Amino acid sequence: MKRIAFVGAVGAGKTTLFNALRGNYSLARKTQAVEFNDHGDIDTPGEYFSHPRWYHALITTLQDVDTLIYVHAANDKESRLPAGLLGCWNP
Template identity: 65%
Template structure:
């Protein structure tokens, strides 16, 4: 099977590291990502500061140059988006997958998060995940590794 390299990008506290661990089958407590984190299959977890601080956009662009898919992660309980329009379009030809994280929280509003993401340029399918929902994590894993079409819906 071909390896599909992807990078998780999003703001500070979006749940990227928790998702990165879940996709790798790890249940460890996430720690603040201070630098790029890679796994042996080509997946990458990026610091939230890469999105939050314009002076670090260059680091985001450079570090994601060799991935096949950019995964923009936005928490279901965050009403603001710091993603500048067009930032993730810099690499033409890359697949862009939207992920709404933290859908299991009491203050989660995944519909509002999806609307916000659409206004910021995330087009196509947006998947909703929760740390304690193995079905949602497996669905994302299948999409990222090319075993399921992005357009396929799940309950």
């Protein structure tokens, strides 16, 4: 089974997309920790992406995923993609 991970800044819409792709259209709540669904897909907290002190946790989480989806808020003009993040991911 292919595993998908969603990463992006706080409030980018990761959880909303994560839920919608599985047919769950309920109101998204703040993701407090890494969450897995029944298919093995991963929703990551925005803090893991936005704060360098959490990069190690994000990198560890991404080690076993097949597809990495970067979600960027349409109203955010600043790119916050951590340098080297995609280099650590090896599908």
